[in-house]
Amino acid sequence: MQEETLEEFRQRKKEAKARMTAMQKLPYEVKIKRAERRAWEFVEKLDDMGLNAHVSVGGLDSITLLLFLRKIGLDIPAVSVSVLEDMSIQRVHTELGVIKLRPDKSKVKILNEVGFPVISKKIAGRIDTLQHPTDKNKIVRHAIITGECGAQGHYAKNSRMKLPQKWMNLFGGYENENEGVNYGKPDFLVSNKCCLYMKEKPCDRWAREHKSKPFLGLMASEGGQREEALVEHGCNYFGKTTIRSAPFAPFMRQDILQLAMDLEVPVPEIYGTIERRPDGTLYTTGAQRTGCSMCGFGIHLEKRPHRFDQLRERNPKEWEFWMYRCCTDPETGEKYGWGKVLDYIGVEWENLPEESLIPGQMELKDFIN
Numbered sequence: 229m230q231e232e233t234l235e236e237f238r239q240r241k242k243e244a245k246a247r248m249t250a251m252q253k254l255p256y257e258v259k260i261k262r263a264e265r266r267a268w269e270f271v272e273k274l275d276d277m278g279l280n281a282h283v284s285v286g287g288l289d290s291i292t293l294l295l296f297l298r299k300i301g302l303d304i305p306a307v308s309v310s311v312l313e314d315m316s317i318q319r320v321h322t323e324l325g326v327i328k329l330r331p332d333k334s335k336v337k338i339l340n341e342v343g344f345p346v347i348s349k350k351i352a353g354r355i356d357t358l359q360h361p362t363d364k365n366k367i368v369r370h371a372i373i374t375g376e377c378g379a380q381g382h383y384a385k386n387s388r389m390k391l392p393q394k395w396m397n398l399f400g401g402y403e404n405e406n407e408g409v410n411y412g413k414p415d416f417l418v419s420n421k422c423c424l425y426m427k428e429k430p431c432d433r434w435a436r437e438h439k440s441k442p443f444l445g446l447m448a449s450e451g452g453q454r455e456e457a458l459v460e461h462g463c464n465y466f467g468k469t470t471i472r473s474a475p476f477a478p479f480m481r482q483d484i485l486q487l488a489m490d491l492e493v494p495v496p497e498i499y500g501t502i503e504r505r506p507d508g509t510l511y512t513t514g515a516q517r518t519g520c521s522m523c524g525f526g527i528h529l530e531k532r533p534h535r536f537d538q539l540r541e542r543n544p545k546e547w548e549f550w551m552y553r554c555c556t557d558p559e560t561g562e563k564y565g566w567g568k569v570l571d572y573i574g575v576e577w578e579n580l581p582e583e584s585l586i587p588g589q590m591e592l593k594d595f596i597n
């Protein structure tokens with residue numbers, strides 16, 4: 229098979245993005261019909277392969293997916309590492325009969341042994357690579373600093389592998405000697421592997437034991453690595469090592485909120501309620517997005533009160549633990565936490581937000597880089 233050229237690679241990516249954009253612009257009713265068709269196609273193909281299906285459940289999007297699948301006649305098991313979610317989400321999981329799994333590592337162990345999930349999954353992964361140099365990742369590390377790729381990256385120059393300059397200045401120092409540069413480096417670990425240990429491994433293990441493949445409530449409109457994967461592989465993906473269905477891949481935020489209303493989904497308290505603005509736009513009166521209380525992906529993009537400010541209001545004791553003493557320096561024994569990380573990347577956290585800002589509500593656009 230002839231190797232794909234850089235120009236062919238770029239053209240293929242461009243065409244895939246155009247297809248997804250076209251699907252995102254379809255009417256809501258058409259997207260619902262397509263999602264139903266994709267879901268049934270996935271289950272029918274799994275049946276032919278002698279495999280089962282399940283739903284991986286977390287927050288509102290995947291809760292909506294679970295009830296959508298039940299509505300169209302696919303009554304399949306739902307699994308979750310529920311303990312990682314907000315208590316109001318855990319209560320809905322219990323109400324819906326979600327099978328609850330345990331994480332492979334605790335949040336504290338992740339931060340101490342693996343690293344802080346900060347900036348974005350993509351950037352954190354590259355910083356993690358810089359912090360753990362090996363002969364095998366030498367070319368990748370060079371690309372992260374210079375943008376110059378090897379054969380796997382089609383020998384591209386100034387590629388997107390290069391760290392953005394803002395983060396290069398703070399985290400590129402691990403390659404100062406090798407690359408003849410003079411960047412900074414922190415005294416804490418950064419990683420994108422938190423979900424690997426806390427969610428993916430326990431869910432994958434359950435899936436292997438039950439010969440089952442997952443439905444995921446992912447949408448390309450969320451951006452980042454999720455968008456890249458969904459644009460590349462579409463709703464249903466049957467790869468060599470990965471099989472999954474994301475029937476909501478072309479949905480926009482308005483679509484998922486409308487479907488949640490249509491299905492009368494029990495909305496966890498952390499989201500508030502789903503309401504409609506005068507212009508017809510749907511929104512949740514509480515959190516727009518949720519996640520693990522120790523996750524920092526996207527924190528630098530949020531207006532205050534950001535997620536850690538909101539945690540402070542909900543649970544001051546938990547906030548104090550994560551900000552000041554969830555980690556221990558192995559050499560000095562000094563306690564530290566997210567506060568040290570946020571200081572390093574320039575995100576305010578210790579001072580209280582202006583009183584006038586407290587009623588403010590984050591919008592989805594605030595999370596898009």
